[in-house]
């Protein structure tokens with residue numbers, strides 16, 4: 001069967017919820033690596049890339065935003081993440097296991113990630129629920145600090161992996177924040193928004209995505225929206 005459609009998934013608030021483990025791991029890393037105890041709870045992180053969040057942390061605590069500091073904080077974060085994931089528990093959001101299994105079985109869908117997570121963080125989160133294997137490629141915070149620039153990286157890796165040039169019109173970005181919708185538009189892709197994160201349907205609707213769902217439990221409606229019923 002020919003692969004025609006590319007589904008690019010956000011992670012936090014879309015595939016799963018990790019109970020704030022990511023921000024807790026960053027807080028732990030800040031303490032362990034830089035001996036800073038101040039809170040990072042006031043940083044509005046939803047839909048942002050990990051690298052963008054780290055830059056806000058450096059600014060807040062007067063640390064130079066040097067590559068060395070990015071690397072030190074990222075290493076500390078990845079090291080601390082598994083203990084926080086185990087502590088908080090990673091929960092898959094409604095419909096996700098069924099959607100991924102169906103997408104794999106259909107044979108006409110390519111699955112990838114388009115996430116603000118660092119690649120190593122994405123791997124830890126998804127591996128904790130055996131989902132990493134569904135996503136042979138993706139675009140991550142390692143590629144750009146700016147989420148709106150991640151789309152072309154995902155398309156390039158999709159082409160390299162499948163040998164298929166996916167048209168933006170056949171590419172869907174699935175995410176839970178206004179940033180995901182804007183990111184899709186930035187490279188001409190379609191946007192499917194889901195209100196399983198911190199944003200309500202009405203907030204997501206205001207960005208005019210191609211489809212909006214309260215959650216993805218109704219998998220038949222999901223495939224209809226994608227045009228693959």
Ligand SMILES: [Mg+2]
Nearest residue numbers: 010012013176
């Ligand atoms: Mg998200």
